[in-house]
Amino acid sequence: MSQLNVNIPSAGADRYTIHIGSGLLGSVPAQLEKDFSGLSKFVVTDSNVVAAGHLARLLGKAQVGTYIIDPPGEGSKHIDTVVSIIEAMEKASLGRDTLIIALGGGTVGDIAGFAAAIFKRGVKVAQIPTTTVSQADSSVGGKTGVDSTISKNAYGAFRQPQVVYIDVETLKTLDDRQYRSGLVESVKHALIADDEYFDYLKKNMPAILDRDCDVLEQVAYTNCRIKAAVVAADPTEQNKRRILNFGHTIGHAVESASKFSLLHGEAVAIGIIGAELIAQKMGFAAPDRLKRIQEALSMLSVPLKIPKGLQKEDLFDIIKRDKKAVNQWPKFVLLDKIGHVYFKDGQWAHDVGQQIVDETLDRLYL
Amino acid sequence: MSQLNVNIPSAGADRYTIHIGSGLLGSVPAQLEKDFSGLSKFVVTDSNVVAAGHLARLLGKAQVGTYIIDPPGEGSKHIDTVVSIIEAMEKASLGRDTLIIALGGGTVGDIAGFAAAIFKRGVKVAQIPTTTVSQADSSVGGKTGVDSTISKNAYGAFRQPQVVYIDVETLKTLDDRQYRSGLVESVKHALIADDEYFDYLKKNMPAILDRDCDVLEQVAYTNCRIKAAVVAADPTEQNKRRILNFGHTIGHAVESASKFSLLHGEAVAIGIIGAELIAQKMGFAAPDRLKRIQEALSMLSVPLKIPKGLQKEDLFDIIKRDKKAVNQWPKFVLLDKIGHVYFKDGQWAHDVGQQIVDETLDRLYL
Numbered sequence: 001m002s003q004l005n006v007n008i009p010s011a012g013a014d015r016y017t018i019h020i021g022s023g024l025l026g027s028v029p030a031q032l033e034k035d036f037s038g039l040s041k042f043v044v045t046d047s048n049v050v051a052a053g054h055l056a057r058l059l060g061k062a063q064v065g066t067y068i069i070d071p072p073g074e075g076s077k078h079i080d081t082v083v084s085i086i087e088a089m090e091k092a093s094l095g096r097d098t099l100i101i102a103l104g105g106g107t108v109g110d111i112a113g114f115a116a117a118i119f120k121r122g123v124k125v126a127q128i129p130t131t132t133v134s135q136a137d138s139s140v141g142g143k144t145g146v147d148s149t150i151s152k153n154a155y156g157a158f159r160q161p162q163v164v165y166i167d168v169e170t171l172k173t174l175d176d177r178q179y180r181s182g183l184v185e186s187v188k189h190a191l192i193a194d195d196e197y198f199d200y201l202k203k204n205m206p207a208i209l210d211r212d213c214d215v216l217e218q219v220a221y222t223n224c225r226i227k228a229a230v231v232a233a234d235p236t237e238q239n240k241r242r243i244l245n246f247g248h249t250i251g252h253a254v255e256s257a258s259k260f261s262l263l264h265g266e267a268v269a270i271g272i273i274g275a276e277l278i279a280q281k282m283g284f285a286a287p288d289r290l291k292r293i294q295e296a297l298s299m300l301s302v303p304l305k306i307p308k309g310l311q312k313e314d315l316f317d318i319i320k321r322d323k324k325a326v327n328q329w330p331k332f333v334l335l336d337k338i339g340h341v342y343f344k345d346g347q348w349a350h351d352v353g354q355q356i357v358d359e360t361l362d363r364l365y366l
Numbered sequence: 367m368s369q370l371n372v373n374i375p376s377a378g379a380d381r382y383t384i385h386i387g388s389g390l391l392g393s394v395p396a397q398l399e400k401d402f403s404g405l406s407k408f409v410v411t412d413s414n415v416v417a418a419g420h421l422a423r424l425l426g427k428a429q430v431g432t433y434i435i436d437p438p439g440e441g442s443k444h445i446d447t448v449v450s451i452i453e454a455m456e457k458a459s460l461g462r463d464t465l466i467i468a469l470g471g472g473t474v475g476d477i478a479g480f481a482a483a484i485f486k487r488g489v490k491v492a493q494i495p496t497t498t499v500s501q502a503d504s505s506v507g508g509k510t511g512v513d514s515t516i517s518k519n520a521y522g523a524f525r526q527p528q529v530v531y532i533d534v535e536t537l538k539t540l541d542d543r544q545y546r547s548g549l550v551e552s553v554k555h556a557l558i559a560d561d562e563y564f565d566y567l568k569k570n571m572p573a574i575l576d577r578d579c580d581v582l583e584q585v586a587y588t589n590c591r592i593k594a595a596v597v598a599a600d601p602t603e604q605n606k607r608r609i610l611n612f613g614h615t616i617g618h619a620v621e622s623a624s625k626f627s628l629l630h631g632e633a634v635a636i637g638i639i640g641a642e643l644i645a646q647k648m649g650f651a652a653p654d655r656l657k658r659i660q661e662a663l664s665m666l667s668v669p670l671k672i673p674k675g676l677q678k679e680d681l682f683d684i685i686k687r688d689k690k691a692v693n694q695w696p697k698f699v700l701l702d703k704i705g706h707v708y709f710k711d712g713q714w715a716h717d718v719g720q721q722i723v724d725e726t727l728d729r730l731y732l
Binding site: 001002003004005006007008009010011012013014015016017018019020021024079083086087090091095096114117118119120121122140142143145148149150151153154155156157158160217221224225228231232235236323 | 367368369370371372373374375376377378379380381382383384385386387390445449452453456457461462483484485486487488506508509511514515516517519520521522523524526583587590591594597598601602689
């Protein structure tokens with residue numbers, strides 16, 4: 001009987017640059033050709049993005065192999081789509097020296113990022129998010145993944161992109177409901193990390209809703225700065241990264257129970273109000289705090305109540321099966337004050353009794 | 367236009383222990399229960415391993431969810447098998463807190479390791495290799511992956527195990543041809559890294575072929591020590607790790623052209639002789655070196671000639687499409703002396719003209 005201790009050093013830090021601008025899409029291929037000259041390029045996008053003209057704006061006359069996810073949306077975020085993308089890359093004789101360019105919303109980024117993580121043991125990926133939610137959220141952080149036939153995000157990997165390009169002009173073609181819903185993640189970032197940003201968002205909301213590119217660049221920059229700092233502190237979600245989950249415990253339950261008729265950001269808005277009601281109940285929310293948060297979210301015209309059609313029992317069941325649940329009950333991320341998450345005993349998420357959640361759900365129906 | 371530089375720290379080194387013994391299989395579950403107490407366990411194995419009695423020896427009366435790959439072998443090393451394993455884990459309500467136990471040869475390790483790398487963004491894996499080739503080779507190094515319908519190893523990830531158990535008694539049930547073929551990787555390790563080990567192997571070959579457990583423990587330990595040192599120096603195969611590819615360039619071509627009627631180790635034995643003929647031709651092989659290597663490999667009763675039925679044009683075509691080829695021609699790993707790879711200009715693999723390879727193939731048919 002003998003033992004051998006193996007010590008494989010890690011690959012080192014992931015360093016990359018997020019470029020933010022308006023109308024930069026057309027300049028990306030030349031920049032990628034310069035920065036990744038030895039690599040073959042392959043675009044993954046979806047039919048919505050093509051219809052909006054973004055693929056044409058990106059490529060111009062450049063000839064680049066492209067996979068168009070169709071139908072677009074959550075339904076295609078499935079392992080079968082990844083298999084299909086990888087077979088397309090093989091048929092195009094692509095190898096390890098490939099850069100995948102992911103052009104689209106969060107679904108495209110998740111699918112293409114996961115394909116990049118597993119093709120030939122990993123190739124590089126450039127993310128070009130084109131929606132409010134993906135520009136705020138999914139272009140930073142390295143979470144990639146797709147669903148199985150049985151459950152959501154059954155497949156996935158942590159994999160950082162090599163570069164991110166955010167062109168806020170791509171938001172101009174986004175439909176109004178998607179646009180507003182995606183901004184809820186910006187409000188969430190402000191609430192967990194930056195009270196000045198919260199004030200900025202409220203003050204500039206008319207310009208944001210008017211899709212003013214200068215303000216949108218500032219918003220994109222601040223979102224990425226906040227999220228990158230959290231992810232850098234805890235890349236694989238052992239502890240602090242959970243604060244990004246603020247509003248998502250009840251939010252996911254509402255989104256799932258609505259069978260995705262509520263958009264992600266809409267459900268998270270309801271979840272944020274829920275987390276705030278819990279904090280109030282537990283006695284650590286200043287009296288006017290809920291009102292200030294409601295005002296900010298109301299400016300986005302997103303629902304702040306659980307739709308009457310959803311059953312409370314279903315919501316409870318889903319909360320118990322939350323992927324972060326331990327002994328069938330998750331911990332909750334709660335605010336200490338606007339711009340700061342409650343932190344106690346080394347933890348960023350906390351025990352909340354089922355009774356309090358039950359009462360909170362009741363209040364969210366009213 | 368603005369830029370944000372993101373710096374995500376790496377997760378740190380992968381540290382794990384390889385336990386080597388004879389008859390240790392039955393003690394593994396208790397040890398895993400102790401070392402990974404909070405994790406659900408799930409076994410991935412194949413029908414050959416079950417038939418050999420290893421699964422029963424591992425589990426005893428313990429009740430552990432198990433997926434049995436059937437049919438066993440290369441044909442099942444496909445993304446469809448991974449999908450099927452992950453759906454089985456979902457049906458068993460397994461989550462991120464899972465330890466996959468991979469019990470079997472290289473194919474089982476590759477499939478189970480890849481499933482672990484991508485299930486819920488990654489779960490832990492314990493490798494229990496049961497063949498000469500997997501105990502020498504695939505239980506260390508972190509390469510995991512499966513084939514697509516179009517090509518080999520289209521899917522994969524670098525992912526180190528959390529622990530490895532090598533029970534040399536499992537080799538007693540291995541069929542003779544598999545057993546001898548797998549030992550070629552041991553000879554390869556000696557040739558690239560340790561001339562004393564080369565002498566040890568030759569001297570102890572009768573005991574090895576007699577499946578003497580004490581000697582086999584020493585062989586397993588030395589293989590893992592050599593491979594772990596190479597992998598630690600270059601985990602993702604940027605340069606030095608290529609030396610593990612010694613004998614594999616011509617070897618892979620012969621294996622593939624034979625449509626896998628030659629076993630991997632048999633093909634690598636031919637490839638090792640090929641690499642040696644090239645080194646001789648290029649003038650840096652001492653006159654008796656080829657003979658010494660032929661003697662060692664002959665003790666394993668593996669073929670050292672290319673079967674007459676294989677076409678030289680096919681071999682050439684496959685070599686040109688080698689996954690490490692640049693401009694349709696791979697570089698070759700060659701020996702400087704027994705126990706040391708030729709290193710020049712910072713490179714461990716070298717340019718060899720097509721003419722030399724052509725003549726070498728001719729000699730390998732004789």
